[in-house]
Amino acid sequence: MKTQMRAEQTRARIIAAAEGSIARQGYDATSVDDICRAAGVTKGGFYHHFPSKQALFVEILESWLSKLDVSLEEVGADAATVPERLLRMGQLGGHILNQRSGQLRILLEFWVQAAHDPTVWEAATAPFRRYQQSLAVLIGSGIDEGTLEGVDSRVAGQAIVSLGVGLILQSLLDPQGSDWGHVVQESVRVLVDGLRRRG
Amino acid sequence: MKTQMRAEQTRARIIAAAEGSIARQGYDATSVDDICRAAGVTKGGFYHHFPSKQALFVEILESWLSKLDVSLEEVGADAATVPERLLRMGQLGGHILNQRSGQLRILLEFWVQAAHDPTVWEAATAPFRRYQQSLAVLIGSGIDEGTLEGVDSRVAGQAIVSLGVGLILQSLLDPQGSDWGHVVQESVRVLVDGLRRRG
Numbered sequence: 001m002k003t004q005m006r007a008e009q010t011r012a013r014i015i016a017a018a019e020g021s022i023a024r025q026g027y028d029a030t031s032v033d034d035i036c037r038a039a040g041v042t043k044g045g046f047y048h049h050f051p052s053k054q055a056l057f058v059e060i061l062e063s064w065l066s067k068l069d070v071s072l073e074e075v076g077a078d079a080a081t082v083p084e085r086l087l088r089m090g091q092l093g094g095h096i097l098n099q100r101s102g103q104l105r106i107l108l109e110f111w112v113q114a115a116h117d118p119t120v121w122e123a124a125t126a127p128f129r130r131y132q133q134s135l136a137v138l139i140g141s142g143i144d145e146g147t148l149e150g151v152d153s154r155v156a157g158q159a160i161v162s163l164g165v166g167l168i169l170q171s172l173l174d175p176q177g178s179d180w181g182h183v184v185q186e187s188v189r190v191l192v193d194g195l196r197r198r199g
Numbered sequence: 200m201k202t203q204m205r206a207e208q209t210r211a212r213i214i215a216a217a218e219g220s221i222a223r224q225g226y227d228a229t230s231v232d233d234i235c236r237a238a239g240v241t242k243g244g245f246y247h248h249f250p251s252k253q254a255l256f257v258e259i260l261e262s263w264l265s266k267l268d269v270s271l272e273e274v275g276a277d278a279a280t281v282p283e284r285l286l287r288m289g290q291l292g293g294h295i296l297n298q299r300s301g302q303l304r305i306l307l308e309f310w311v312q313a314a315h316d317p318t319v320w321e322a323a324t325a326p327f328r329r330y331q332q333s334l335a336v337l338i339g340s341g342i343d344e345g346t347l348e349g350v351d352s353r354v355a356g357q358a359i360v361s362l363g364v365g366l367i368l369q370s371l372l373d374p375q376g377s378d379w380g381h382v383v384q385e386s387v388r389v390l391v392d393g394l395r396r397r398g
Contacts, residue, residue, distance in 0.1 A: 025315075115372070155377075156385075163361055165369055166364035173313055173323060173327070174324045174327060178354075186350070
């Protein structure tokens, strides 16, 4: 039991060290040696937990996304209508953007690595498709309940994901350029207004 | 005269070779040697035209953007209203996304380099701010002419730029994931509907 706890702690230290190093100096410039040094583990310890730097990288992404999934599910659970639920998801997105810009920087690295590496590509694009799909289903329910207008729900889902991705990217590149959390909330509001059923 | 023409041709060959190589293998992996080999110029010839690989990189970005500026200006010049003008800009954006995905891939490289390199950062973020600003002015005119509702025009400008950036990124990462040109047009339409003045 103690051994397992220590293993969990080592794993968590490796992940935290990798997040810090990748955010500071980028994925390519971060070596397994750097991560081991920052985490205070041996190379053997590293490879006991992760087969490769790439596998660790993919695991970081997937662990964030599964936390995000839970939060998105919770925040909208008791909303009375689909537009209300989308607005709450926008508010959550705004908070995340304001609080996690250090972590989000790694996302940018994922997207670039994805352009060159099929395994990372799979891990980076699968969530986009999943969010597009969930949003399309949600917008479809909005059309059914009569709060949203007859748009192509698949396209609307892709538009919302694109907006989110673009806001993440812009807030990373130009953190001082705006109050990005506010821009997220307002953008989602405008988009939801565009989808709402008229009169 | 002939010498100047030859110089222009060499410059154009260097730019084309760099665009190809960066799009295929990324900015970091592309050396000045690679570019010279692909362009059929000597290293001396390269440095006669560009002080560094970075300077060439920045010039590629700026030359695209100035062409884009002209096209965006032209496409909306005779639109009767601001919403109409925004929709036409969306259509143009859709065409560009469908036709230039090879070139656009370099944009992704710019954004990543920008996170590590202050000169590239300046060249990569300045256009975002400029487009945000122009769109804010345009949306302001729409509010004045009574076709758009009283939104914060600055935030609306940032939302539109974010949507564009996100669509570029998603179409690059997942070209088979959708008819992205269509998604661009539809997204802009939904966003413009969200900004429109109600009845």
